Amino acid sequence: MAAQTIRVNVDLLENLMTMVSELVLTRNQLLQILRSQKDSEFAAPLQRLNHVTSELQEGVMKTRMQPIGNAWAKLPRLVRDLAHELGKKIDLQMLGADTELDRQVLELIKDPLTHMVRNSADHGLETGADRQRSGKSETGRVTLNAYHEGGHIIIEISDDGRGLDIEKIKQKAVQNGLATEAELTTMSDQQIQQFIMKPGFSTAARVTSVSGRGVGMDVVKTNIEKIGGTIEMKSTKGKGSTFIIKIPLTLAIVSALIVECAGERFAIPQISVVELVRAASDSEHTIERLKGTPVLRLRNRLLPLVSLQSLLRLDREDGANDDETFIVVTQVGTYTFGIMVDRVFDTEEIVVKPVAPILRHIEMFSGNTILGDGSVIMILDPNGIASASGEITISEGGRGETTAVQTARQDDRMALLLFMAGGGAPKAVPLSLVARLEDVDMASIELSNGQPVVQYRGKLMPLVPIDPAFERHNEGRQPVLVFADGDRSMGLIVDEILDIVEEKLVVQLAADRPGYMGSAIIAGKATDVLDAGHYLTRAYKDWFGSSSSESFEEERAHRVLLVDDSPFFRNLLTPLLSVAGYSVTTVESANEALNLCEAGESFDVIVSDIEMPGMSGLEFAQAVRNGSRWQDTPLVALSSHASARDLDRGRQAGFDDYVAKFDRDALLYTLAQTLSEHRGAA
Amino acid sequence: MSNAKLPAKRGKTEETIVSGSQDFVTMTIADQMFGIPVLQVQDVLGHQRITRIPLAPPEVAGSLNLRGRIVTAIDVRLRLGLPARPKDKPKMSIVVDLRGELYSLIVDSVGEVLSLSSEDFERNPATLDIRWREVSTGIYRLNNQLMVVLDVSRLLNFANMEAA
Structure with missing residues (x-):
């Protein structure tokens, strides 16, 4: 036949x-x-x-x-090999292997699944001896189970091993600075377990039994979220862990809830919608406000709310009905929040289409589509909304989770150190610039060449007070921010260190005072943003005589072209690089840079941001590499995303190296390295 | 609708000046005549229902459905630094293709197709408004008026345009 x-x-x-x-x-x-x-x-x-x-x-x-079994085909072999290697007895059970799902989805979950099974076998299960001691059978079991549930595929990966050790996770969370002891005590076990999904959570010390468990879990999570899925985790100590992955059947057509806000309609993917609540003055649910932040009491829990209207900066319609609001309770990972909308329509099956390239930077939308009535509608991205609603995410019910989302997605947020100095408003400086915080004993300050210095780690460190009226006392201790550059460091004397906050820094008023970049709203207060470069040059010029040091002697004449759309970073990096002995030219956009190229300018190295409006850094690199006059000039990419994949993309576009945006040491090192390599090659 | 043929139309922009005679679709915005090479034009539309896109750059008027494809509408008036169109004024759109994506350029009215000889072509005067110079490849001298040739790719390459 x-x-x-x-x-x-x-x-x-x-x-x-x-x-x-x-x-x-x-x-x-x-x-x-x-x-x-x-x-x-x-x-x-x-x-x-x-x-x-x-x-x-x-x-x-x-x-x-395709049946999901296709993605599982190699697992028995993998587990057998692992069992042999680890000296454990492992029984792999696979249920529902004939459950079918879209081949595109299948391709995307193959690797995460393999990774998780390996994790369960390797870290989840104890050794045979351990198991017998705790009264279990010698053979450990890893179960894979796949089934359909309401338009989604559920895949469960469970083991009957030791489960997650809450205490060890707590320890590690504190060690890695993800949470303080105080914060941990207020968290539920479930929230604490979420820490293993955090990037880099367990890479630090792989030796402990719990640590390996989280390796790459953040990657697994990101991959699953990318295809519109979610991952949940249940674990009982001594009994085992279960991971539950929920993914849509297909990527091409999704079921979406159509809502209206300020006269505009939007689609919310059904997979993230948990329930709908009607809030009105006459219903049992009313929206309450905490310092302006809307919240909703829902089954004895406070649900943080996001107003779609203010998030999308929509104009309020005249005559809109304010008494009645619908709340779309949305879940991203384990973080649950409510999206406030004016009306809720039906659910519709929609075909997700990517948005036009000029709109791709808007995080709030995952795509757009055409509805049955022929109108175009934007599809909201719950992940984007969760991370954009920054403030409200620090709330009950998902602290661990949301912070993870933030670190993954919020590229323009940065950690800022807030402090008081010289009266007036609080001051702020990017934390990444500060090497250390020290408490200096005033009595140990000496005067050298008319300048206050302190002996610090066997060297003299110049001290600069922010407050010009600062007077040296002979007693007491004073907090000092230590800025380090290569092996030199300088200390900035301040009055009091207030806090470290993570915020989007938008300098709103430019300052005309030297030493300040301007004012911004940080932690709800008007705050002066310090121009660290000003103080660095002050210390170095006064102290080292010239704006260069021996280590940069050779590179002194090197010309750097800095391409970055953010005035903040241009202001930040220019003094930094000049202090390091480079001659810096800055431009706001890739187009301007290319104009310079045409104008016949030449540079020894180009440092470019990746995310820029207009021509992106990657395009710029391609343009430069593609036969322009600068095609041999080394290119260094500057970006807030520095994952291996971004690195690859950067390399492909023609960048020689990749540096994370806030890492100044790495930037200086990379520049020096790139230049010397280039010289070597030339 | 097949979009397989579309890319072939690209890349004409740079050559507009060289060849002997060129066909242009003309349009008017605030009483000024503009032209786009006819080969780049996909469609001419009358009034359309447009979905606004929150958080998009001001020049992006929204998106619309053109026979099952989503088209991004650009308000050319705002792009050229002209005042916004009065509400009651009728508008028309020219749909163009850029790297496989469709864009609808909203203008006041669309005129006829003119075949123009390169002898009447001139580069942009140096004193032309910088926003116009940026998006125009040159000027045609017609009998009773001047026609500004718009470069579609430059017109669509405005702030916030990300890598395509």
Whole structure:
């Protein structure tokens, strides 16, 4: 008998899928028209078209479906090898291997799944001897279970091993500075377990039994969230852990809730919607406000609320009904919050289409689509909303989780050190610039060459007071911010250190006072933002005689072109690089940089931001590398994302190196390195 | 609708000046005549229902549905630094293709297609408004008025435009 299967190019199937999606939309449009016209002669044929289209859609979807078992095929072997290697007895059970899901989704979850099974076998299960001691059977069990549930696929990975050790996670969280002891005591076990999903949580000390457990869990989580899925975790000490992954059946069509806010309609993917609550003055739920922040009492818990209207800066419509608000309770990971909207419509099956390139920087949207009535609608991204609603995320119910989301997504937030000095408003400086905080005994301050210095780690460190009226006392201790550069350091004397906050720094008023960059609202207060560069040069010029030191002698004449759209970073990096002996030219955009190129300027090295409006850093690199006059000039990328993948993308675009935005030491080192390498090569 | 053929139309912009005669779709914005090479134009639309996009740059008027494809609408008036269109004034759109994405350029009205000889072409006067100079490849001298040639890719390359 001839073979009953044929091979078909995947592109063909993809194409077919897109076409059918369009057909479905057209059908929806027709049905909409039909509904408004009674007794149309088109009714019967349209009904038939409707059925045929639905079946066609189902059929085409099926061609893309593959049993999840395909992704599991290699797991028995992997577990057998692991068992051998670790000297454990492991029994791998796979249930629901014939559960089908979209091949695109399948490809994307393959690696995370493998990783998690390996984790369970390696770190979750104890050794045979340990197991017998705690009264379990010698053979450990890892179970994979896949099944459909309401348009989603659920995959459970569970083991009957030792479970997560809360105490050890707590210890590590404190060690890694993710939370303080005080914060930990207010957290539930569930919240504490979430720490293992944090980037780099356990890489520090792999030797402890709990640590390896979290390796790469943040990557797993990111990958799953990328395809619109969620991951949950349950663990009982001594009994084992279960990870529950919930992913959509297909990426092409998602079910979405249509809501309205300030006269505009938006779609919210159904997968993240938990429930809908109507809040009105006459209903049992009312919105209460804590210092202006809306919250809702929901089953004895406070639910933080986000106003879609203010988040998207929509204008309030005249005559809008303020008494009634609908709250879409949304879950991102384990963090639950409510999105306030004016009206809620139906759910609709929508085909997600990417937004135009000029709109891709707006985090709030994951795509757009065309509704049955033919209008275009934006699809909200719950992840983006969760991270954009920064302030409210520090709340009960998901602290660990949200901070993780923030670190992953909030690239323009930075840690700021707040302190008081010389009266007036609080002052702030990016924490990344500060090497250390010290408490200096005033009695130990000496005068050298008319300047206050202190002996610090075997060297003399110049001290600069921020307050010009600062007078040296002979007793007491004073907090000092230590800025270090290479092996030199200087101390900035302040009055009091207030806090460290993580905020988006927007300098609102430019300062005309030297030493300040301007004012910004930080932690709800007007705060002066310190121009660290000013004080650095002050200390170095006064103290080292010139603006360069021996270590940079050779590079002194090197010309650096700095491309960054943010005035803040230009202001921050320019003094820094000049102090290090570079001659710095700054431009605001890649286009300006290319104009300089055409104008015949030349530089020894170009440092460019990646995320810029207009031409991005990657495009810029390609343009430079693609036969421009600067094609041999080394390029260093500056970015807040510095994962291995970004690095790769940067390299492909033509960057020689990649530096995280706030890491000045790395920047200086990389510049020196790149230049010397380049000289070596030339 | 097939978009497989579209990329072939790209890259014409740079050559507009060289060849002997060129066809342009003309349009008017605030009583000034503009032209776009006819090969770059996909469609001409009348009034359309446009979905606003919150947080987008001001020049982005929103997005609309063109036979199942989502098209980003750009208000050319704002892009050229002209005052916003009075509400009651009718508007028309020209749909263009840039790197496989469709954009709808909202203008006051769309005129005819003109075939213009390169003898009437001139580079931008040095004194032209910088915003216009940025997006224009040059000027055609017509009998009774001047026509500004718009470069679609530069017109769409405005602040906040990310890598395509």
